[in-house]
Amino acid sequence: MMIASRRTWLAGLAAGLLTAAAWHHPAPAQDGGKRTIEVLIESRRVAADMQTIRITEGETVELRWISDEAVELHLHGYDLKAELRPGEPMVMTVEAYAAGRFPITSHGWGDGGHGHDAMTYLEIYPR
């Protein structure tokens, strides 16, 4: 039937476009290596290029935090916590098994101040 074939054709066109896009999408290659990303917190914030930390699914990444003030960090989703003391590096090991954009928030600053903002985001891209 005419209508059916046209519908099929439409679906095909859409699928084709999307497949093309998917094909084209560069998947960053990572082979489960372990790497360390150092993040400095100064005056309660991270450097501009660390406001989003991008890694790839399947990686194991050590986030090495150094803060000039005592603070508790919380990686949402993965639900990891780290208590930092001024000047002492603290490592948060993330086994990136699930992709997504996860906020890292701060609690309990040195003076008891409470920050609800996301300090940075961990973006885990699919392979």
Add this chain to the structure above:
Amino acid sequence: MRYAGRATAALPGAVSILLLGPSPARAHAFAARYDLPLPLDLYLAGAAAAVALSFVIMALVFRARLAPPAGDRGIDLSRLRPIGRMAIAALQTVSVALFLLVITAGFFGAQDPLHNIAPAFVWIIWWVGLAYVAALAGNPWPLLNPWSILFAWVEHLATRHRPQARFGLGLGYPPWLGAWPAVYLFGAFAWFELIADGAKVPATLAAFIVAYSALTWAGMFAFGRQTWLANGEAFALAFGIFGRFAPIGGAQDLRLRPYGAGLVVDRPCHPSMTAFVILMLSTVTFDGFKETSLWASLMQWTASVPAFHPVLLGLHDLGFDLIAALETGALALFPMLFYLVYLGFCWLTKEAADGTRSVAEIAGLFVFSLVPIAIAYHLAHYLSYLLISGQLIIPLASDPFGIGWDLFRTADRGIDIGIVGAKFVWYTAVVAIVVGHVFAVAVAHFTALKAFATAKAARASQYPFLVLMVAYTMVSLWILAQPVVASTDPTTLRAPSGTLALAPFEFQELCVEMRAEETIDYGFESDQPVSFGIHYHDGFSIRFPVQTGGVTAHAHAFTADADRLYCLMWTNPNVEGLSLTYRTGAPSAVQR
């Protein structure tokens, strides 16, 4: 209030007005979304597919002269009698039990949102989940509506022994009122869902449900159950509109029909219904838009305009949360903007067609054709939220009150954030958006064939709509391609000199603690005109000792008149981004 506290803690002496930024807690009604933004190439492919398919459909519908899918060609499912009276009664009992459970848990359970079944059930399972079911399968709300069921039960009991007796006041419903009560109630609901802090607080949520229940039953008592369900019960209308898209449904009985067929109408709906649909669509879009960084910049820009300061500071003085106040204003403006744009396109449609239909008629005929785009966006936006945060219901089912029960031995079950792959979510989102767009264009075309006398007029009428739909689809895709922003902090700037990139309407500031009589040298060069000022906070007011607009270069010295924190602030008033380099010296005592 929370913001004032936070700002005071972070920057002594600086009041919160410039520290606007939605917090993770506020970014959504309840629970977090961990969605990755849609990659650029998928976004572009989706956009290209939407435009291309629009023209394909246009050619197909008119050249092939396809008959609109008629309701009477559907299969009457009620003849199959798949569910008996017993099954319906059982479902309704479960629905009422859940309704009572949510209210009880809300009032008497633990008040931590994640350890009480009320927020998870209401916001994830009921509001997001039921909308999926209503749109993709069929609208179950007429069957499950606890307000309707409970009222019908009481009605039945009250009139059981007196068949002639009438329950309720039996007032005549004024025709001009239409669905306006539902419009305003839905507006209030949207505010509660998207802006109010209480949406995730179990007791506040329960109180809101009780208040809405009282209103609903009063409406039913005054005008009759069915009348109120058709005009005043906001969720009956909302799920009903989603359900028009579904393959199961019909005006009177259960019928199987093609997707979207229920959206093709042959007579204009009441203006209040048009308003309701527009309100619903715009709040769905607003929900996503308010998590983008453009939105955060717009909010900051609004807060930085001196003309708005008296109003904002007045609200702050009265104890209002400034972010909530700004968002409330935006939530009120957003549907009106949508409505004006929609009416503008209806006018273009009238001009393009044969002129036999007025703008109001066109608005009432074609408003449903936008629904598939909103459904598609809703599916795309909430897919991973439903699948990830929706898992909360598993432990909560075992311990609904958060008091340590373990009814089904699932109380310790955690959330698997890896349940759904990011790529699956991306592709589903783009396919949903493109397919939704195709349905929208098709529905509008079939509606046009019914609404206009000649095929020529019908065809001509569709050019403006095509533009509107492509634009709406692009907005949906664009939002999906934005990273979810839960925080923006205008005081990120710290280095004494450096380069700044300012998005349109964005501002950034550099704050310096100075002593009286100290002087600071500063200067900057910008590739676009920029607004610059030095301000400080004095209680609830902001003073600007230095203020210039539209400059590209500036160098000066500034002397403090008291010990306080001074902030240098650059605001981009242009519609395109700008880049500037700045330098500041250390504050130093004046040489005399």
